[in-house]
Amino acid sequence: MLQKFKENGYEVVDINDDISDVCVVNTCTVTNMSDRKSRHILRRVKVLNPNAIIVATGCYAQVYKKELEEMPEIDIVLGNEEKNDIVHFVERYQNEKKKIVQIQDINQEKEFEEMGEITYTEKTRAVIKVQDGCNQFCSYCIIPYARGRVRSRKIENVVKEIERIAQKGIKEVVITGIHLASYGKDFKDGTSLIDLLEEINKVDGIYRIRLGSLEPKIINDNFMRRLIKLEKICHHFHLSLQSGSNKTLKRMNRKYTTEEFKNIVEILRKYYNDVILTTDIIVGFPGENEEEFEETYNFLKEIKFYKMHVFPYSPRKGTLAERMPEQVDGNIKEKRSKKLIKMSEQNQLEYNKKLIGKEVDVLFEEPEEKNNVLFYKGHTQNYILVKHESKENLENQIKRVKIQTAEVENVKT
Ligand code: SF4
Known part of the structure; x- marks a missing residue:
């Protein structure tokens, strides 16, 4: 969006140093707290810029447009697909001075929306989004409602962007998506993530290709036999496990068991002996009793991730998990988080010590x-x-x- 404004002759200023004519808040809705923060920021930018046009867009606007529409501070509410035309909506408001609320049904979106040429300010690493949307509907997650169904970016467009990045001297690319493993599922020709990675690997000037968070079930021998031929792929995989208890995983509507996950880890370690595995874990999911947490703890001890991002479960309004019985007390969540963070630190230290002298x-x-x-x-x-x-x-x-x-x-x- 910054790029779009710049292309149309707008100047971008720091909100702390300058008064602006237009303020855009790109909201997040991943937790209830993100909604609260988004509303707070919107009110704050209005106080700092009383005469500015205030625009709310992003996932919170996409899912809960009514809440934002009702806020008097906001002049324009736009969904995720409307971001591309943000300048047009701002200029329309300038002419008409009438509140604009424009949000398409994200489920109708069938194609990945290109945002045009992006200017990279990073020097060493650029994050490239190759896929949007998710069809998984984990019971705690609002993202499928905010981002719609799986849409993948055409290989040639991704490669073109990475070639531009390489020309700028950036050496590493991080390939991301909302559900990266679903890359290509919306194409008719069977293209998948590995096809994309093979093409990215050919781009001169790029030295490292890092994969963003990956659904574990994409890893199998066929995938790995092709992956190990790509010398630029980083041996670092972030596999979101979320829980080490099959019962909890089932309630979360995750589509794998701990047995399958363990097998996937073994495959990765067989092909790359220096592989680093990181993960996300939710503690205190509804119904997670001591026994289930113990199962998770023991499973994590067995897998030994290099690093774990631990999140105490936070109910997200509009999801199935929010309405589940046996919500877990905050103190218990905190205790469990601390226990896992300690394990994560120990694993990391142990691994790092083995590198001394290397x-x-x-x-x-x-x-x-x-x-x-x-x-x-x-x-x-x-x-x-x-x-x-x-x-x-x-x-x-x-x-x-x-x-x-x-x-x-x-x-x-
Ligand atoms: S796979 Fe990820 S984005 Fe999709 S519903 Fe589950 S947690 Fe949300």
Whole structure:
């Protein structure tokens, strides 16, 4: 959207330093808290810019347009598909001075909407969205209602964008989507994620291809036999597990069992011996009793993820899980979160310690000064954060360094 405004002669200013004529809030609706924050920000921008045209768009607007329509601070409410025409709607408001609410039924959207040429400000890593929408309907999640059904971006358009990125000197791309594993499901010709990755791998100037969060069931021997031929693929996979108890997974409407998940992890570890696995876990899902949490805990101990993002379950209005009985008390959720975060830190520390004395290739991203010493921070291809002391500017360079000490946040050796 920034790009669209710039192309039409608008100047983009920092909301903290300048008064604006137009303020756009791109809302999120992933939790009830995100809705609250979106409303708060909308009110705040109006206070800071009393004469500005205030636009609310994004997922909250898409799903709960009525709530935003009723807010007097807002002049324009747009859905996700209308973002492409944002300048047109702003200019229409300037002429007519009448509230605009324009939201298409996202379920009618059949094609991936291209946003035109995007200017990248990143130096080392660019995130490329190749797919939108989700057909999974996990019982706790509002995303399918906000983003609609699976739509994939054409391979040639993705490749063209990545070629432009490579020309700018960016070395790493992160391939993302709302449900990446569904890439191609809406095409008639059988194209799938692996076909896309094979084409991206051919782009000169790109050194690393990182995959965003991946539905585990895409991993099988056929997929892996093709994947290991792509030398730019990073050996880092974020597989969203959510729970290690089959009973909880069933209530979540996740489409795999822990047995299947374990098998998938074994396949990954068989093909890549340096693979790093990270995951997301929800604790305190409705009905998660001590026994089910214990199952999750033991399963996680067995899998040993390098890092786990732990989320206490937060009810999302409009979802099935919100209406489930046996909602879990907040203190219990907190206790369970802490237990898993501790395990995650221990796993990370243990893995990092094994790297001491080893040489790794790091793509350096940015400097950091600590106690008057200049460090450069970067990641290995399997996404281990490395800091290296250097007076020389290492930004956007891949360098081989030797690991000397190991630590994780809050835990030191
Ligand atoms: S797969 Fe992900 S985006 Fe889709 S419904 Fe489940 S949690 Fe939401």
